[in-house]
Amino acid sequence: MKRQQIVAGNWKMNKDLAEGKDLAKAVAAQKSASDVVLILGTPFIHLSAVSEIIDGTDNLHLSAQNCHQEESGAYTGEISASMLKSVGAEYVILGHSERREYFGEDEALLAKKVDIALAHGLIPIFCCGEKLDVREAENHVALVKEQLSGSVFHLSADAFGKIVIAYEPVWAIGTGRTASPEQAQEMHAAIREMISEQYGAEVAEATSILYGGSCKPGNAKEIFSQPDVDGGLIGGASLKAEDFVAIANSF
Numbered sequence: 001m002k003r004q005q006i007v008a009g010n011w012k013m014n015k016d017l018a019e020g021k022d023l024a025k026a027v028a029a030q031k032s033a034s035d036v037v038l039i040l041g042t043p044f045i046h047l048s049a050v051s052e053i054i055d056g057t058d059n060l061h062l063s064a065q066n067c068h069q070e071e072s073g074a075y076t077g078e079i080s081a082s083m084l085k086s087v088g089a090e091y092v093i094l095g096h097s098e099r100r101e102y103f104g105e106d107e108a109l110l111a112k113k114v115d116i117a118l119a120h121g122l123i124p125i126f127c128c129g130e131k132l133d134v135r136e137a138e139n140h141v142a143l144v145k146e147q148l149s150g151s152v153f154h155l156s157a158d159a160f161g162k163i164v165i166a167y168e169p170v171w172a173i174g175t176g177r178t179a180s181p182e183q184a185q186e187m188h189a190a191i192r193e194m195i196s197e198q199y200g201a202e203v204a205e206a207t208s209i210l211y212g213g214s215c216k217p218g219n220a221k222e223i224f225s226q227p228d229v230d231g232g233l234i235g236g237a238s239l240k241a242e243d244f245v246a247i248a249n250s251f
């Protein structure tokens with residue numbers, strides 16, 4: 001079965017509204033006619049406007065970068081999954097290392113976020129990945145297994161079949177230091193094996209696993225050519241339409 005190829009941009013906390021609209025318009029104007037699913041992961045306040053801009057396009061989709069784990073209530077400053085759905089988001093990035101590091105998000109909390117996102121019809125792009133010390137101690141595969149076990153392996157096979165996994169080695173995020181294609185392939189194959197053990201080969205074969213961490217037009221082709229790499233979660237390079245679309249055209 002052919003897996004979905006996905007290139008998702010994570011704008012993080014960048015671009016004011018006017019700049020974000022310009023970026024979305026530029027991506028919409030340049031996008032390729034290929035089968036690649038292109039996702040714009042915008043700040044919350046951009047979602048409505050970007051949703052209108054990409055409405056009617058073939059392969060452009062909208063993602064949020066986080067959601068709260070509860071349905072609604074007294075959580076000042078927070079945004080719920082149903083709110084995201086109501087403004088046109090189809091995806092939500094969960095478990096990003098910056099959320100883990102700066103906002104203390106752990107596996108138990110992320111499991112709740114994954115559940116509520118799915119309950120509202122959002123597709124989680126679930127991030128996992130090790131820090132440098134873990135990689136150097138060669139515990140990276142075990143660590144990623146813990147992350148997946150704690151946050152997504154409680155799902156039924158049906159529910160798991162809806163999600164996207166993003167492997168992002170923390171040491172490669174925003175550092176200019178990319179995982180080598182071999183390092184990416186090793187981990188992606190290991191993740192697919194974990195999924196296979198949990199849900200069987202069919203689900204594992206159908207799951208899109210994205211690579212993230214200093215992915216750029218110059219290195220995307222080599223990384224995406226690995227058999228278990230199904231695309232990328234792109235930070236810095238997603239802020240320039242030309243670079244983002246060039247990455248999408250790297251399959």
Ligand SMILES: O=C[C@H](O)COP(=O)(O)O
Pocket residue numbers: 010096168172173174175176212213214215233234235236237
């Ligand atoms: O979500 C995206 C990743 O954190 C990668 O960021 P980067 O491409 O700037 O290294």
